[in-house]
Amino acid sequence: MYILNYLPLKYEVNTTNNNNRNSLVKNVKNTTFTSNNYSATLQLERESIINHLKSYSPDTNSSSDIFNTIDILLNFSNDLLSSGNNTKNSDLLNTLLLLAKSYHQQAYNLLFNAYSSTINTTVPPNHNCNNSWQRSTYYIKLSLGLLTYINQEYNCFAPSNQNSMMVIKFMFDYNTIYQQYTVILLSLYKLKDSLIENYSQDNLQKSTEGNGLSFQMLAKLCIGCYNNTLELINLPSLPLKIVNFLKILANDYFYGLIELLLALQKFEIENKIGESVSLINDSISVFEKSSVFQKILFSKKKGLDGLSTVTSTLFNSGTNNNNYNTKLFKSKLKLSNLKDRISTKVQNNNNNNTVVTNTNSISKTYFDMFPDTLILNTFTLFISELLYLLQYRFSNYNNTISFDLVTNDKQQLRKLWPTGKKPQSVSIQWVYKNGVGLGPIDNINEKKYFF
Numbered sequence: 001m002y003i004l005n006y007l008p009l010k011y012e013v014n015t016t017n018n019n020n021r022n023s024l025v026k027n028v029k030n031t032t033f034t035s036n037n038y039s040a041t042l043q044l045e046r047e048s049i050i051n052h053l054k055s056y057s058p059d060t061n062s063s064s065d066i067f068n069t070i071d072i073l074l075n076f077s078n079d080l081l082s083s084g085n086n087t088k089n090s091d092l093l094n095t096l097l098l099l100a101k102s103y104h105q106q107a108y109n110l111l112f113n114a115y116s117s118t119i120n121t122t123v124p125p126n127h128n129c130n131n132s133w134q135r136s137t138y139y140i141k142l143s144l145g146l147l148t149y150i151n152q153e154y155n156c157f158a159p160s161n162q163n164s165m166m167v168i169k170f171m172f173d174y175n176t177i178y179q180q181y182t183v184i185l186l187s188l189y190k191l192k193d194s195l196i197e198n199y200s201q202d203n204l205q206k207s208t209e210g211n212g213l214s215f216q217m218l219a220k221l222c223i224g225c226y227n228n229t230l231e232l233i234n235l236p237s238l239p240l241k242i243v244n245f246l247k248i249l250a251n252d253y254f255y256g257l258i259e260l261l262l263a264l265q266k267f268e269i270e271n272k273i274g275e276s277v278s279l280i281n282d283s284i285s286v287f288e289k290s291s292v293f294q295k296i297l298f299s300k301k302k303g304l305d306g307l308s309t310v311t312s313t314l315f316n317s318g319t320n321n322n323n324y325n326t327k328l329f330k331s332k333l334k335l336s337n338l339k340d341r342i343s344t345k346v347q348n349n350n351n352n353n354t355v356v357t358n359t360n361s362i363s364k365t366y367f368d369m370f371p372d373t374l375i376l377n378t379f380t381l382f383i384s385e386l387l388y389l390l391q392y393r394f395s396n397y398n399n400t401i402s403f404d405l406v407t408n409d410k411q412q413l414r415k416l417w418p419t420g421k422k423p424q425s426v427s428i429q430w431v432y433k434n435g436v437g438l439g440p441i442d443n444i445n446e447k448k449y450f451f
Contacts, residue, residue, distance in 0.1 A: 002108060002371050004101050006241045007170065008163045011050050011094055042083060045076055046091065053098075066106045073099040078437040093154055093164055097171070100146040104175060107139035111182060112374045115189065133186055140179050142440060144427035147172045149438075166237045172425070173232050177225050180423040184221050184257070185378065187213050192382065195264075196389060204268055215265035216418065219258055223420030226254035248370055252290035253379070259283035260387060262416060267394050274404025275416060277394045281406070282413055284387050292370045293379060300384045 038046065049072055056069055073095050080092045114132035151168055194200075194207040208214060229250035233243055259279045267276035287293040366376060398404055407413070429441040 002105070002373065003174070003242055003245050004104060004171065005371070006239050006245075007101070007167050008239070009094060009097055009101065009167065011046070011053075012090055039083070042079060045079060049073070049076055049095075063106060063109060066102055066109070070099060070102045070106075073102065074438070081432055081438060082434075090164070093150065096146060096150050097164070097167055100143045100150070100171060103139045103143035103146065104171070104178075107136040107143070108374065110136035110139070111185075112377070115185070115374065115378055133182070136182070137179070138428075140175055140182075141426055141428045144172065144175050144179070144425050145430050145440060147175070148425075148427055149430040163237055166235060170232065170235055170238060170242070173228065173235075176423045176425040177228050177232070179426065180221055180421075181225050184218050184225070184261075187211065187218055188386075189382070195386065199393075201268060215261050215269065217421075219261040219265060220418055220421040221423075222254055222258045222261060223417060224422045225420075226250050226258060227420050228423055229254060245370060245372075248290065248292055249372075249375075252286060252293060253375060256283045256286040256290075256293075256387075257383070258417065259286070259413070260383070260390070263390060263394065266416075267390075267397075272404070273394065273398045273402035274406050277391075277398050277404070277406045278408065278413060279416065280387065280391045280394055282408065282410065284391060285408075287384075287387065292366045292376075293384075295366075296376075296380050296384050297387070300388060 052069065052072060056065065077092060077095050077099065080095070110132045114136070147168060151172070190211050191204065191207050191213065194203040229246055232238075233246045233250070260283045263276045263279035263283065266272040266279060284297070288297050367373075370376065398406070430438065431441050432438045
């Protein structure tokens with residue numbers, strides 16, 4: 001399940017056959033459509049697409065099913081464009097929008113599979129995984145390019161479905177936000193090993209520099225996603241289901257992630273320990289108050305019961321020496337003990353019952369409120385653990401070494417936010433050529449399409 005399924009995309013009811021309608025989106029009023037100018041072949045093709053969409057579920061179908069849908073939609077679009085009829089109708093517009101949605105779905109599936117395949121490992125993504133990320137980026141570019149083509153070609157066309165312009169605007173802006181968000185997610189994952197298993201300031205510095213990353217830069221990207229998502233909420237005629245999703249995405253997920261990234265910047269780069277503790281505490285507070293993410297965090301936090309604060313064994317006798325090495329003491333917080341306690345299976349010492357964090361059951365509980373499997377699963381398996389690991393690391397360093405002031409004043413913490421980097425769309429141009437058809441510009445001259 002994912003959020004684009006809630007957009008009002010449908011084929012209008014044919015007056016000659018009221019049973020032919022797209023059932024992908026519910027609670028959308030039927031309108032009447034007459035296809036008197038369609039040839040028998042086009043009419044049959046249209047009915048075939050509607051029947052295909054009735055049985056098609058992008059949530060469960062494989063990549064081959066999505067490619068098949070892309071093929072069907074693209075062929076119908078080209079047949080409409082080359083038919084000689086007045087093709088700028090709601091059928092063509094709807095087909096192109098469904099095609100853009102299918103490209104986004106394929107990108108989404110690739111991201112989910114790439115992350116799931118390596119989420120429980122501590123090594124950086126392998127070549128195959130990186131290839132999946134690159135391919136997913138290509139599909140998002142295809143989707144954005146097709147939406148740009150639709151907007152340019154049909155901006156003067158007033159379709160019978162008044163929501164079409166809203167759909168175009170939402171899909172384009174949401175694709176753009178997601179395109180920038182995936183950079184943040186992949187970057188964090190590339191730092192996973194040096195953040196958790198093999199943590200030391202030197203290792204983390206080498207990892208960030210080696211990948212051309214900085215926590216400040218990632219925070220700016222995330223703030224840009226946060227700001228654009230808040231703007232998107234105000235889009236007129238947006239379905240309530242999507243509005244509620246966007247509010248959680250911005251005010252819970254992006255907000256908490258921004259403060260996590262800034263906390264890393266303050267601790268690892270700027271050595272402002274009090275600010276790092278304040279930010280990571282507020283990040284956890286945001287997620288713990290979230291209707292979606294609180295249960296996930298609660299299941300992780302159960303593993304912390306009975307864990308005392310950092311003991312002297314984490315440090316050597318040089319703790320009281322004014323000449324202690326900052327990097328050395330930060331690097332001693334390896335956290336393997338803590339990580340064991342918040343893994344996916346922990347022991348409750350109070351009643352000797354085993355508490356299992358079941359990712360699937362947690363995700364399914366909140367799919368209806370927050371239909372984004374990628375964000376839910378990566379939060380459950382990675383981000384939630386990282387939050388508590390960093391809180392443990394930052395707080396114990398502050399309590400033992402720095403003794404900096406910690407605040408929970410949200411206004412003061414917001415002043416620590418840098419200016420965000422607004423998401424910029426990167427797309428592949430689409431064109432239509434007589435005798436060739438519609439396709440991305442890098443393939444159209446070769447009379448072939450990329451699937």
